[in-house]
Amino acid sequence: MNYTNLGKDTPILDGLEKVTGRARFVPDLKVEGMLYGKVLRSPYPHARLLKIDTSKAERVSGVKGIITGNNVSQHRFGTMVPDWVILPRDKVRFHGDEIAAVAANSEEAAAEAASLIKVEYEELPAVYDPELAMAEDAPQLYEDKENNIAVTFNVHTGNVDDALAKADLVFEETYETNQVYQAHMEPMGALVVPGDYERLIMWLSTQVPSMSRLRYAEALEMCSEDLRIIKPHVGGGFGAKFEYKSHILAAVLTRKTGLPVRMVNCREEDFRAGNPRVPMKIWVKLGLKKDGTLLAKDTKIIAGNGARTVYAPAITSTACYRIDSLYKFQNVRSTGYTVYTNTIPTSCFRGFGNAQMHFAMESALDTICHQNNLDPIEIRKLNGVTPGFTSIHGWEINSCALKECLEKATQESDWYEKKKEADQKGPVKKGIGVAICNHVSGNRPFYKPFDxxxxxxxxxxxxxxxxxxxxxxxxxxxxxxxxxxxxxxxxxxxxxxxxxxxxxxxxxxxxxxxxxxxxxxxxxxxxxxxxxxxxxxxxxxxxxxxxxxxxxxxxxxxxxxxxxxxxxxxxxxxxxxxxxxxxxxxxxxxxxVPNTVLPDENKYGNVSPAYPFACHIAEVEVDTETGKIRLLNYWAVHDVGRVLNKQTLEGQIEGGVMMGAGWVLGEDMVLKDGALVNPNFHDYCLPTAMDIPRGKIYSYFMESDDPNGPFGAKGIGEPSLNPVPAAIANAVFDAVGVRITDLPITPEKILAGLDI
Amino acid sequence: MTWENYYMPSSIEEALSLLDKHQGEARLIAGGTDLMVQHKSEPIEAKALIDIGGIPDLKKIHEENGRVYVGAAATHSQVVSSPLLKEKGRVLVDAAKAVGALQIRNVGTIAGNVVTAQPAADTAIALVALDACVHIQSGSEKLEKPVLDTFLGPGKSSINPSKELITAFSYPTPTSLERTGFIRFARRDSLALPLVNLGFWLILKEDQKTVKEIRIAVGPMSTVPFRARETEASMKDVQISEEELEKAGLVIAEEVTPRDSFRGSADFKKYLIGVALKRAIKVVLDGKGVDWDD
Known part of the structure; x- marks a missing residue:
């Protein structure tokens, strides 16, 4: 098929205004009479609020309005669990939790007033580790949530115990994935302007304008039609920019003062109270036949929800069962607990739980292959789903070029030659690792009414x-x-x-x-x-x-x-x-309207109109004296259905690979007594241009022509990241024989693994 | 409080007379890459800032009477691209390359890095390894002191930027038997504080293999840049070999006392400094540059 516009390198249409600085983002917006909003955040991870005195703050020149739990409605609402209030009256639950918000005619006045709000606290015992939070005697965040469990997800299809009993090989391991920050260039923010007819106009840095509108109407007890949401240019989201407390606070302040209010996180706030990745502890048990055929998968996941629910339960359920449709499983069982802790509320981050589970599963397969002399490419071809296959959960795989992705990646990376390479001299060792992935392109259960x-x-x-x-x-x-x-x-x-x-x-x-x-x-x-x-x-x-x-x-x-x-x-x-x-x-x-269904009580039902797949191969170099890992080359082969724009596809892949590499090779939100130790880009080490592979990130596209996508196209955003942590971890193992099961893979862990 | 005036003197004399005129209420500023960051959280208490970045005499890098002089306001980028230093101040060049990112190197200065007195400032480590002399002017008075003596504690310098102007750093031109080098390990390859950094100045005996004398400066191992004197002594008269470098690595790992931080444990840093010493000397003796920044 000959296309006039598709399959080429088309620069993004708003690229020029972005690179010349003309594009306007929420923090650039200014309107007549606009006030600046500032949030007062909790300095304690868990504390009862005894008294909030705003009298001094109110006297700061330029202050137009202050809201606290004492003068806003206390109705509960929420994204998945109604555990949000506009501002709390009873207690704060994480270091960074919102206590009050100020609107003033300058940023300085707002900050000064916020610092003059006097709060009396009664410190409460806090818990930070989700597993510890489930213990009987753990401090409880919400009275109605026993053992701090927000939501439990269960799925069992087939007969896992039987299948494990019959398996030739049974493998068991525990993996841990840490909390990381999306690091969107533009911090989260909103400008709220009073409109005619008592409406509010909300300029939001958001990835979900229409859903935010529904949720904010609920929060503000307004009709959603009375909220007008405008989304200007947005400087990245990666999952962070869903419904956000500060947007609501800005709206409440606008209603209170009758004036426009702009509320934008400073970078530190964005770190301390954004929506970082859901940390998970994942127990995996796999049963296989001697030839590598997967018979059963048994998993248990404990996931950190943070101090209130954003989307972590959906992310946990995704981690529990999405990967079951990457391989031709017959017996799967999974339990996932989404658990409250006195930490930053967690949420979506590129990969949505599937990335966490891919680290576990794809690492596990690598170890199984190593221990049983199986070929890591062949085992994936043997078990991977194929076109027309219906998975154990009823997911209808239409187009699927998984096998072709594996073949192309193997060939382009010269996999088998590199695997043959004998013992290497010197302290620096090379290694190569593979991981594959699936994902969705739409997710029917995410928004219950429809997709x-x-x-x-x-x-x-x-x-x-x-x-x-x-x-x-x-x-x-x-x-x-x-x-x-x-x-x-x-x-x-x-x-x-x-x-x-x-x-x-x-x-x-x-x-x-x-x-x-x-x-x-x-x-x-x-x-x-x-x-x-x-x-x-x-x-x-x-x-x-x-x-x-x-x-x-x-x-x-x-x-x-x-x-x-x-x-x-x-x-x-x-x-x-x-x-x-x-x-x-x-x-x-x-x-x-996609041909998808809400999964039934056994989690059976096709959730997405199309499923993208990929195979990634990472080549690394590990310095056995310093533990330093360096990326050498990276091959990312994606089944994208159809190439609509080659340039943006490559951009997504290179971005996804480096985002995954940053996560696996060092990014980490470090907490000390519940407070984030590294809430800035100096101490939170994202990779820079110096850390990209010495060689290249090679991107290849398989055009499987999906019957449901436009011109056959499927999505790329998340699959570009899903396999990265495991591909790199597997390459590190290949290089030095050290298997890291908890992210990030740091030089110190490598050295410990080498017994240095 | 914020400053009322910002001066850009064009000569050393003019800068000194401005300092004098303000009687301790003005402050010198060079690249401002540390000062401006600090100003955000802790406003600079000064009525005026005197920017020395426009004084040509302070930006000179030259050799004179058997000494190499690096002007106080020379930027890191200037140091990196100086042919003179590449040949006769390798440790300083490689340290300057490691600072921040290109934009920071283009404005940040050598003197600024000394006055802000961070225990692991890369160029400060290099200057300590060179045992550089700091040339200071205060009013009509000129004085000189070893750079190591200016570091009093984290962020604390003996040099008062409201009274004293550093004009240059200098050190004896290395002979053909002298080698210098720098190495650092960090969590990423740019824009990161070092986990450990190390600079050295090595004087070889005529055989080109035996250590006559060595100076080793490391960070962040103490509240100030640290001279590993025990290790230096242990290497004296030693003929350099893989085995001897291994030994020296163990000595320095024992000598330093880094702290645990979220960047890395004390044990890890102790171990790494040993690797750093071994590698830094090895690459320089092999005639290669360090490759952490290429």
Whole structure:
């Protein structure tokens, strides 16, 4: 198939304004009379609030409003569990918990006032480790949550005990994944402006504009229609930018003062009270036949929820069972506990629990292969799902190029030659490791009422198309992808198409950017809208130019008729059409409702319209004297269904690989007595450009043409990260024979493993 | 309180007279890469800032009468690209390369790194290894002192930036039997404080293999840059070999007393400093540069 716009390197359409600094993000926004919001955060991990005195703070010049638990509604709400209040009256539950919020006419006045709020606390015993928090005598965060368990997830399909009893090989190991920070360049923030008709206009740095609107309406006890959410440019989210307390606080302050309030986290707050990755302890037991055929998987997971629930329970359940549809399992059992601790509330982070479980599973397979002389490539080919397969949980695998990904990665990395390399001289040893992954492109149970998307594509009298969607570009390039899809489907050139910023007064409802759903579900709705628009355009061209609809073709911005007739620019045709229709634009409307179902009580049911797959191979060098690990080369082969934009795909892969490498090779949120020790980019060590592989990150794409994705495309955001920790851990093992089962893999752990 | 005036003198005399005029209420500023960060959390108590970055005489790097001089306001980038230092001050070049990131190296200065007195400042470690002399002017008075004597504690320098101006650092031009080198290990390859860093100055005997004398400076092993004198003594008259370097590594690991931190345990840092010593000397004797920053 020849495409005009797809499969090429298309720079993101808003790239120029971003690199020149013209693009405006929430922290750049300013409106007349705007106040600055500041949150007072708890200096204790767990404490009863005895008294809050704001009298001194109120006297600070420029202060316009202060809210505390004593003057805001105490109704409970929440994302998954109703354990949120706007501000607490009873107690604070983590170091960084919100106690009060101030709005003042300068940042300095707001900060000063916040520091003058006098709070009397009664310190309470605190617990930080989720496993310890489940103990009978552990301090309790919520009275109604026994053993601090927020949610328990259970699944058992087949007969695990029987299968384990019959297995030739039984492998058991415990893995731990740590808490890491998304490190979006733009910290979380909101600007809330009072609107007409008592409405609130909220400019949010968010990946879920429409869902935030529903949740904030609940928090503010308003009708969601009275909230208008606008999403300007967003500087990254990676899962962090879902519903957020400070957005609500800004709205309450706006209502209280009648003035616009902008509330933006400073970087330290973003670290201390963002929504970092869910830490997990994962027990894995696997049963296999001698030849490596997987018979059973038994897992138990204890996951840290932090001090209130954001999305950790959904992340825990994902860790429990999503990987069951990567391999052809027959017997699986999993229990996951999402447990409260007096730490930062945790939430989504690229990979959504599947990344944590992939570290465990793909590390386990590597060890099994090593111990039993099995081939790590072959074992994955033997067990991996195939096109048309229905998994143990009823997931319908349509397109699947997993086997091709494995083959390509093996070949490009020269895997078998490198595996043969004999003992290496000198203190620095090379190693190579493999891991594969699956993921979803949409997740039916995430938002209980539905999954799906809709879109409008408007073709103006000037022949320009504007895509309206509620799905959020948060820097990953969704708006460019949507424009490419619309351009290709209608027959326009992408330079004549743009995607409008999300504005809930104008854009359709969109669940948002998560579950790697933007391209597949959002993009498919855009595709449907574009097809609908094209049909209208052809009909009107036929009418105005007195042609047969069947003989009209549209390509690259031109309308072609039968025979040798000169093609007609779309812009010219649209002008003529609009003259006959009162100056109208044409509007295509498209809906995509995926063929997915809410899983039943046995967690059975197809959750995603398409499943992306990947194989990653990492080549590392380990210095046995210093423990230092260096990336040499990285091969990432992805089944993306269809390449829509090569450049953004490569960007996602390189970003995902380095984000995963940062996690596995050192990023760590270190707590001391519940307080974060390293809440800044100096002490929290993200990889820099100096830490990228010495050689290269090689990206390859398999086009498996998914029947549900737009032009066959599947998502890339999360699968680009899922296999990274295990691929690197396996390469480290190959290099020096040290198996690290708890992240991050630090030089100290390597040296300990080498008995130095 | 914040400053009322910001001066950019163009000569040493002008800077000194501005200091004099403000009677201790002005403060010198060079690159400001530490000072401005510090100012955010702890405002600088000064009525005026005097920026010495525009004084050509303070930016010179030259050799004179058997000594190498590095101007106080020479930036790290200037040091990195100085052909003179590449040949006659390798330890300083390699240390300057390790500082922050390119943007910081372009403005941060050698003197600034000494006055802010961080126990692991890379160029400070190098200057201590060189046993550099600090040239200071205060009013009409000129004085000199060994750089190590200026470090009083973490963030504490004997040099008063409201009264005293460092004009340069100097050290004797190394002979053909002298070698210098620098190495550091950190959690990532740029923009990171070192887990350990080490600079050395080695004088060889005529055989080019035996240590006549060695100076070793390490960080962050104490509240100030640390001279590993026991290790230095243990290496005297030793013919360098793999085995001897291993031994020296063990001696220095015993001699230093680092602290536990979230960056790494004390034991890990003690062990690493031994590896650092061994490697730093080995790469320099092999005629290679250090490769942690290429």
């Amino acid at each position: 799906g998307s809709s879109s409008l594509v408007r073709l103006t009298p000037e022949g320009k198309a504007i895509v309206f969607t509620g799905e959020a570009d948060i820097g990953q390039g969704m708006n460019t992808t949507f424009a490419l899809i619309a351009a290709e489907a209608v027959g326009l050139n992408v330079k004549d198409v743009r995607t409008a910023a999300v504005d809930t007064d104008i854009s359709p409802f969109g669940l948002g950017s998560f579950a790697t759903r933007g391209t597949t579900i959002g993009g498919r709705a855009v595709y449907e809208a574009a097809i609908n628009l094209k049909k209208q355009l052809i009909e009107h061209v036929a009418r105005v130019y007195e042609k047969q609809a069947e003989e009209i073709k549209i390509n690259n911005g031109k309308i072609y008729f039968a025979g040798n007739e000169e093609p007609l620019p779309v812009a010219e045709a649209m002008q003529q059409i609009s003259y006959t229709l009162g100056g109208t634009s044409l509007v295509g409307h498209g809906v995509f």
